[in-house]
Amino acid sequence: MDFSFTQEQEELRREARGFLGANPEAPLSALRELGWLGVSVPEERGGGGLSFIEEAILFEEAGRALYAGPFLTTAVVLPALDELDERSWSVELDGLVPYLADVDCVLTEGMEVVEASGEPLPTMDETRPLGRLDQSGETFSVAVSPGFEPVRLRLLAALAVEAVGVAQKALDLAVEYVSQREQFGRKIGSYQAVAHPLADTYVETELARSAAYWAAWCVAEEDERAPVAVASAKSFAAEAAVAACERSIQAHGGIGFTWEHVLHRYYKRAQWLDAFGGHASRHRETVAASLLD
Amino acid sequence: MDLRDTQQEAAFRAELRAWVERTLTDEMRNGRFEDAGREWSRKLHEAGYAGLTWPKEYGGTAAPYSYQAIFLEEMARAQAPPHLGVIGLGMAGPTIMAHGTEEQKARHLEKILSTEEIWCQGFSEPGAGSDLSAVRTSARENGDSFVVNGQKVWSSFAHIADWCILVTRSDPQSERHAGLTYMVVDMRAPGVEVRPLRQITGEAEFNEIFFNDVEVPKENVLGEVGGGWQVAMTTLLHERGTLGFALTAGLESQLGKLIELAKERGANAVQRDAIAREWIGLQALRYTNYRSLTALMKTGIPGPEGSGAKLYWSEANQRVTKIALELLGPESQLMGPDAPYGGYWQHQQLRSRGNTIEAGTSEILRNIIAERVLGLPRSR
Numbered sequence: 001m002d003f004s005f006t007q008e009q010e011e012l013r014r015e016a017r018g019f020l021g022a023n024p025e026a027p028l029s030a031l032r033e034l035g036w037l038g039v040s041v042p043e044e045r046g047g048g049g050l051s052f053i054e055e056a057i058l059f060e061e062a063g064r065a066l067y068a069g070p071f072l073t074t075a076v077v078l079p080a081l082d083e084l085d086e087r088s089w090s091v092e093l094d095g096l097v098p099y100l101a102d103v104d105c106v107l108t109e110g111m112e113v114v115e116a117s118g119e120p121l122p123t124m125d126e127t128r129p130l131g132r133l134d135q136s137g138e139t140f141s142v143a144v145s146p147g148f149e150p151v152r153l154r155l156l157a158a159l160a161v162e163a164v165g166v167a168q169k170a171l172d173l174a175v176e177y178v179s180q181r182e183q184f185g186r187k188i189g190s191y192q193a194v195a196h197p198l199a200d201t202y203v204e205t206e207l208a209r210s211a212a213y214w215a216a217w218c219v220a221e222e223d224e225r226a227p228v229a230v231a232s233a234k235s236f237a238a239e240a241a242v243a244a245c246e247r248s249i250q251a252h253g254g255i256g257f258t259w260e261h262v263l264h265r266y267y268k269r270a271q272w273l274d275a276f277g278g279h280a281s282r283h284r285e286t287v288a289a290s291l292l293d
Numbered sequence: 294m295d296l297r298d299t300q301q302e303a304a305f306r307a308e309l310r311a312w313v314e315r316t317l318t319d320e321m322r323n324g325r326f327e328d329a330g331r332e333w334s335r336k337l338h339e340a341g342y343a344g345l346t347w348p349k350e351y352g353g354t355a356a357p358y359s360y361q362a363i364f365l366e367e368m369a370r371a372q373a374p375p376h377l378g379v380i381g382l383g384m385a386g387p388t389i390m391a392h393g394t395e396e397q398k399a400r401h402l403e404k405i406l407s408t409e410e411i412w413c414q415g416f417s418e419p420g421a422g423s424d425l426s427a428v429r430t431s432a433r434e435n436g437d438s439f440v441v442n443g444q445k446v447w448s449s450f451a452h453i454a455d456w457c458i459l460v461t462r463s464d465p466q467s468e469r470h471a472g473l474t475y476m477v478v479d480m481r482a483p484g485v486e487v488r489p490l491r492q493i494t495g496e497a498e499f500n501e502i503f504f505n506d507v508e509v510p511k512e513n514v515l516g517e518v519g520g521g522w523q524v525a526m527t528t529l530l531h532e533r534g535t536l537g538f539a540l541t542a543g544l545e546s547q548l549g550k551l552i553e554l555a556k557e558r559g560a561n562a563v564q565r566d567a568i569a570r571e572w573i574g575l576q577a578l579r580y581t582n583y584r585s586l587t588a589l590m591k592t593g594i595p596g597p598e599g600s601g602a603k604l605y606w607s608e609a610n611q612r613v614t615k616i617a618l619e620l621l622g623p624e625s626q627l628m629g630p631d632a633p634y635g636g637y638w639q640h641q642q643l644r645s646r647g648n649t650i651e652a653g654t655s656e657i658l659r660n661i662i663a664e665r666v667l668g669l670p671r672s673r
């Protein structure tokens with residue numbers, strides 16, 4: 001049993017944190033140049049020949065940086081293509097398509113590949129727009145296999161690790177703020193009423209991280225527990241991220257409630273992550289069925 | 294990253310599981326706490342499963358920590374009785390190894406491993422709970438010995454223990470962390486009196502210990518006279534070492550029973566959601582332990598992520614036992630022979646209220662995380 005990252009994986013994380021932190025709005029092509037698209041696709045199909053674990057590290061760092069491009073959706077579709085291509089991708093789930101206006105193609109749950117045309121809709125999280133496909137859009141004949149399930153598993157695992165990045169950032173912001181802000185002549189982080197909710201966020205974030213990496217490992221290894229693992233991780237991590245942001249906003253006081261402060265963007269991303277692909281309770285029903293039925 | 298057992302780990306697990314199946318009888322599983330525990334502890338020692346992580350020079354196996362984790366998982370899986378020597382093996386033994394003289398090591402370690410002698414812990418007092426530095430039990434120097442007077446509380450096993458690890462105040466003028474002395478005390482010495490402490494469940498799992506002019510030879514002092522605080526910290530560090538695995542294993546066993554109960558009695562949508570939530574949390578806890586254990590095996594220091602394990606476990610166990618009572622419905626209020634499953638869940642639910650108090654209250658644990666892990670300004 002070894003639950004740790006290799007030196008190369010830690011190096012990839014440092015690189016990703018540096019680049020995405022400095023360039024959260026970089027175009028997808030910049031990430032492609034860095035070799036971050038198709039990381040888990042075998043080399044003979046033109047990919048990076050690494051595993052979903054490396055991809056998970058990138059998703060987590062993209063979440064931490066609130067990266068604005070269609071990286072996640074493209075990355076989870078690419079391994080399904082018989083041949084890697086340079087197009088950007090999204091998926092349609094529950095009738096909604098993330099980044100509809102920013103991508104070339106959309107993979108539907110029925111494994112149809114359609115042109116990304118349709119109606120972009122205003123969304124709470126402005127960095128991750130949703131849209132509805134135009135029924136008359138062109139269908140492409142791109143070879144994809146084997147079915148949608150592996151794509152769905154990658155997507156849910158990716159959302160879970162991204163949520164971990166969001167939760168950690170919300171906690172970091174709160175710790176930094178309460179260590180500096182003074183009221184009644186003391187740093188507010190010294191008040192237990194302020195500190196203890198952040199301790200809870202720490203515990204939940206670490207648990208979410210463990211669950212998310214477990215899910216990513218199950219996906220990477222095509223482990224038979226992957227469907228239950230991703231349902232578990234997605235529900236736990238998304239709720240942890242939402243709670244982390246809510247506690248962070250509270251710890252920040254008034255400033256945390258303003259448009260000017262970055263926190264609301266993390267909060268909206270966390271809620272997006274919980275909602276897309278189904279809220280936590282939907283995934284808990286999957287888990288309950290596996291345990292009780 | 295590989296979350297499977299290594300070949301050696303898998304072999305150890307298989308061998309252990311087969312041994313448990315051969316050795317653990319239903320009488321031992323359901324027998325009276327003390328008798329069943331003594332027999333089981335003796336068998337564990339004979340088979341070499343006591344003191345797995347102890348160094349070879351002290352009679353241990355010097356196995357990697359992952360073996361201890363596997364051991365705890367398998368014990369929970371088999372619903373084995375508790376090892377009666379947990380305080381000796383997990384707390385007194387490692388403290389003696391770290392601070393004891395050669396004579397003390399030779400006198401005690403072997404008998405701890407074999408559970409020939411059972412240990413209890415004399416730390417908490419009526420006026421010193423979370424704040425151990427408020428200890429008032431006095432140790433007055435008198436020639437070659439100390440004369441001990443005072444009261445300790447919440448001591449598990451004290452009613453059957455042979456020895457006690459005791460924190461005393463040896464310098465009456467001292468305050469807080471200074472002037473404390475750590476000693477091992479023979480529980481049969483004149484002046485030691487143990488009274489059972491009946492708790493919320495009705496049973497007496499803990500005890501009060503009264504020391505009335507108890508003479509303790511100076512050679513029983515562990516570490517320096519006046520240096521008891523550092524020695525006590527070693528004990529507490531070991532209390533929290535692989536504790537996460539023991540707790541998680543216990544929760545897994547508990548949750549397994551809850552799932553059986555839900556299948557038997559049926560669960561509505563809200564209860565199904567609650568059960569799934571707890572199962573998911575258990576997986577998250579398990580893999581957090583694995584991350585912490587990997588750090589421990591690679592660096593010798595457990596990772597900080599494990600610091601929340603006890604906090605999360607205690608609250609999870611309270612929720613799980615509450616769900617069980619809800620599944621039992623109004624019958625959950627029956628006790629005694631008419632109660633479903635012999636009153637198991639009623640007992641467990643009441644007992645779980647102690648989980649957020651014993652071995653570090655949740656408030657203290659949140660302080661530790663806030664100050665030592667997150668680096669927030671101190672609250673005092």
